[in-house]
Amino acid sequence: MAEVVLIDMFSVEFTSHHYCIKQFLDAAMKIVLMKSDPTTSSIYIMYCQTFGCDNNDARDVFLHAIRSFQTLKKPIELISAAGVTATLHNVKQKLDENNISRVRIILPKNRTCLMKAFIDRLFTQVYTFEYELLELNYAQQPSDMNNTFMEKQLELVECDIQIYLGTLPGRGELTILKSPLIPENVFNHGFTTRCGGVSYIPALSSLNLYSSSSRRDSPAVVAENMRRLSMAVGFNPKNFHLVKAAHASDVWIMGKKEPDSYDGIVTNQKGVTIAAPGADCIPLLFSDPVTKAIGAAHSGWKGTLLGVSMATVNAMISEYGCDVKDIQVVLGPSLGPCCFTLTQAEAKAFYDIDKRCVHQFESSNPKVDFRRATRILLERGGILPNNIEDKLVLCTSCNQELFFSHSRDGENFGTQIGFIAVKN
Structure with missing residues (x-):
């Protein structure tokens, strides 16, 4: 059964640390190579739509680093939107268009709980997700990652999803x-x-x-x-x-x-x-x-x-x-x-x-x-x-x-x- 690799770059601070971009993608590349799977059909890289808008150098570094993934000889797609909900919604549409249900996500360790919260609400048990965690020097786990912090984050997740879905145009006239x-x-x-x-x-x-x-x-x-x-x-x-x-x-x-x-x-x-x-x-x-x-x-x-x-x-x-x-x-x-x-x-x-x-x-x-x-x-x-x-x-x-x-x-x-x- 085919799978896709999804690389989550939403949390990386690009505008001031070009090194972060290369470090992140190099680490992601190592995981892909180490756990190479012949069933992988595509590699999706999700990032914030505003990334690099005010910093052409950062965008150039990003695009240059991505070229290294071409050695994998797998199609690479960049998927971006203004928020995580919108981006994951776009990812899901691509999965559904290709009838794919297996996803391997590569993301910083401190993003795991938040990403799972989005996925639990935007996907069903038809899909299976495997998480590959990156330990990055610049992406330390927040010191206030307690229950109160997570409750607030989950509230924001719910709110973000509701707002985004509420902006989508209806398909046909409700009858x-x-x-x-x-x-x-x-x-x-x-x-x-x-x-x-x-x-x-x-x-x-x-x-x-x-x-x-x-x-x-x-x-x-x-x-x-x-x-x-x-x-x-x-x-x-x-x-x-x-x-x-x-x-x-x-x-x-x-x-x-x-x-x-x-x-x-x-x-x-x-x-x-x-x-x-x-x-x-x-x-x-x-x-x-x-x-x-x-x-x-x-x-x-x-x-x-x-x-x-x-x-x-x-x-x-x-x-x-x-x-x-x-x-x-x-x-x-x-x-x-x-x-x-x-x-x-x-x-x-x-x-x-x-x-x-x-x-x-x-x-x-x-x-x-x-x-x-x-x-x-x-x-x-x-x-x-x-x-x-x-x-x-x-x-x-x-x-x-x-x-x-x-x-x-x-x-x-x-x-x-x-x-x-x-x-x-």
Whole structure:
């Protein structure tokens, strides 16, 4: 597996000590030579964009020293920006463009904790980092490197990341789909599309709203996407709760102990936004304008068969005294029968619910309409047909310009959500 070597020169004081430049790069060169790896595809050198601006001699020394790296016969790229966040963001884009996940960082010893703080927030566990530390005479460890010092540094890291990501232009126009079934004067709700965020990886671009250790979008980027969504539709991201999907039928009743995983949430608390993810599975939204109770559920084909939709309805009835005839249910965008197949044995359970839920049942891989199955199960549970909205159920796989799709995009897929809140 290919790797890159990243040399961090942000901390070197160039303007007054030309010797520092040569010493730093000579030491870095020794490490590269000593631990030469045939899988190294490139060498990236990151430095502050303002380096050498007022000192042409320093820049000349820097460029001359870099020429020594040409003996390694590896491509060398200089990556600079005004701050560490911006520079590492540029580094990450290059890694992602080349599908590289392994990075060996060469940096002064006293920079290690700070660099790890940036990397922990800007990268996920998809990437692996190996640190090679330089002991340099001019880069002594600060005497106040204690817990208080580090806490302040971490606060600065968080602030730097938030400010930088907040300046990035959105990709596309942030678009929210709404249902006329849910009264706007009582509830704030909607279904996101993939447009309007800052995620740049094609399968995650651009309003990806879920960060996973197995995908390349960092928690910081997803948090920025969520901030932009919350600003656009008017909710507090600090009072936001997303289903911890397990493709089952457990429901968390807010106010009680939160389970480790659940596919439904119900609440009657005002100002709290609850949401369900979807990237082929159905994000379901539930509302009762009489009791002002709400629910959100994640319903994949397994969750559909396990009855997650009615489990959410029943939780609203038992906890908040809802009448089943008052509950409204909206199905969000999901995989359609045009693109969703199961084995015949798996499809049999949907065929048993209603023959119309399965197309070409006699084939080895019948097409399954788990959205229709959801409607049928809701109606059998007592939800009035007119209180079920499925006109927003566009196929996530077919509508690539609007939606993320696991089945279409593979393992590094993005996530949209359906959200709902009781207005204050």
